[in-house]
Amino acid sequence: MKYCFGIDVGGTSVKAGLFTVSGEIVDKWDLKTNTQNEGAAIIPDITASIKNKMREHQLNPNQIVGVGMGVPAPVIDGSRVLNTANLGWKYKEVKREMEEILGFPCAVENDANVAALGEFWKGGGRGAKSMIMVTLGTGVGGGIILNGKILSGVHGAAGEIGHVKVNRYEEESCGCGAKGCLEQYCSATGIARLARMKLASSNRPSVLREYKKVSAKSVFDGVKSNDTLSIEIAKEFGELMGLGLSSIAAVIDPDVIVIGGGVSRAGRVVIDYIKEPFLKRAFFANKEIRFELAQLENDAGIVGAAKLILG
């Protein structure tokens, strides 16, 4: 039997998995991310942990296909990063350093893209040819999978779905510095912002007024209890997501759109609010695109990393 490792490097912890080549998880563990000294210990820590697991499971190197890895930075040519916001790494040849220590192949890509690949392989995108993945978390992330492969982009920055523009008249700035990005309305933070604006615009009653701090979760809870203001906020969210996704679909023409991240935990109702405005805006050839919820939650990163090295 042959195996591979899938590694998901985050700013506070590294998730790791040992997989069979058919994608079953044999073992799963975490380690801390040591970002001191420009993250000098990160690769030694990960490779040591891989070697430990090989001993533990009595695996020899010729049973290992390789290791796939997602990192929170743009990745150039599936091998190196120029800089990272959260790991301490400046320029680093991640693939080469990993391979020199381990002696078997390593593949590296951006973590959001790798998670998208995981959902494509074993989650909401299973069976599709091409996929748009949208992750509605603190920000709006995502990834594009084309015929089973990650679209990385020339600068390692493809699939930055949160920075598709949906409102040319926006006056507040997005975290990226531009104005009118999808992320400003449809991330958890963006939905809370829409809610605050809605609540401030009138004195109409709403269950949302009972919260000290309104969140995306409180909005979708409000929707489920039939609260009018919550429904109006969800409609605005859906209108902007539908608009943004209709633009992306016109460029990519996938067969499935997968919605993940914390906001998607509200369930199918999230898709219900997106789908109608999407269909109203979509180019005719894109109207049959399926919408699915993400299924792998926190495992998407390690599963996608495994697929990355399996090819």
Add this chain to the structure above:
Amino acid sequence: MKYCFGIDVGGTSVKAGLFTVSGEIVDKWDLKTNTQNEGAAIIPDITASIKNKMREHQLNPNQIVGVGMGVPAPVIDGSRVLNTANLGWKYKEVKREMEEILGFPCAVENDANVAALGEFWKGGGRGAKSMIMVTLGTGVGGGIILNGKILSGVHGAAGEIGHVKVNRYEEESCGCGAKGCLEQYCSATGIARLARMKLASSNRPSVLREYKKVSAKSVFDGVKSNDTLSIEIAKEFGELMGLGLSSIAAVIDPDVIVIGGGVSRAGRVVIDYIKEPFLKRAFFANKEIRFELAQLENDAGIVGAAKLILG
């Protein structure tokens, strides 16, 4: 020496070229598109014309790598179309029919995507890794080239750049039925529409008032003669193009954007109006993207078709 054919099928005429494998044009000719009887004669006419040219240039089949072809319809799996608006074809297995008659390989893709490939290979995108091509003609067309290959899409409809949304508040409908599409503002027709709206909004003087029918060309001529209203219209055009392209770049992350079509004949000034709003909106990783004008004009289709079969 080996050769290939590049064919660009249009609704009124078929453009054809004989190329060396390095992309030099050896011969170039046109034939009429006979759309009668559901376009039954189109493939026989094209293949007969290819065979004639082989006799004329004394080429035998083993000197021919194959024939690439662009057709004005979505193309599925590089081989077949489900329907066409202008050729009369319903479902047609274009690749198979061509190959059965000619006895050498044929590759088929959407004509706008094939023209983009031509510009990538020999025109404005030369030397790039990945490209967004925008064709500003009667409509706004385009194509996406990733690592030298056309992005076709699952339904053969990728790269429909004209239907990226740039104005959620638009009330008039685009030809596609949706509202707020780039095409409604930035095609030749769209620019003329912006001009009519601008002229109707005040009595301010403008050279544009001298035209019976204002066109995109009259607007850019006005810009060159420093006409204030023309400049304002060009700014609005550039603002919406820049906005739309910043969205597409966030998804694709190319190294070059090529602007072609009739509107681009106004020259570099067109790019000047697009680039500033693009930079204002673009995600940081996309700020170094080059803008180029298309260079091949009407030959882009046959050149791209040749590249399509050469791979």
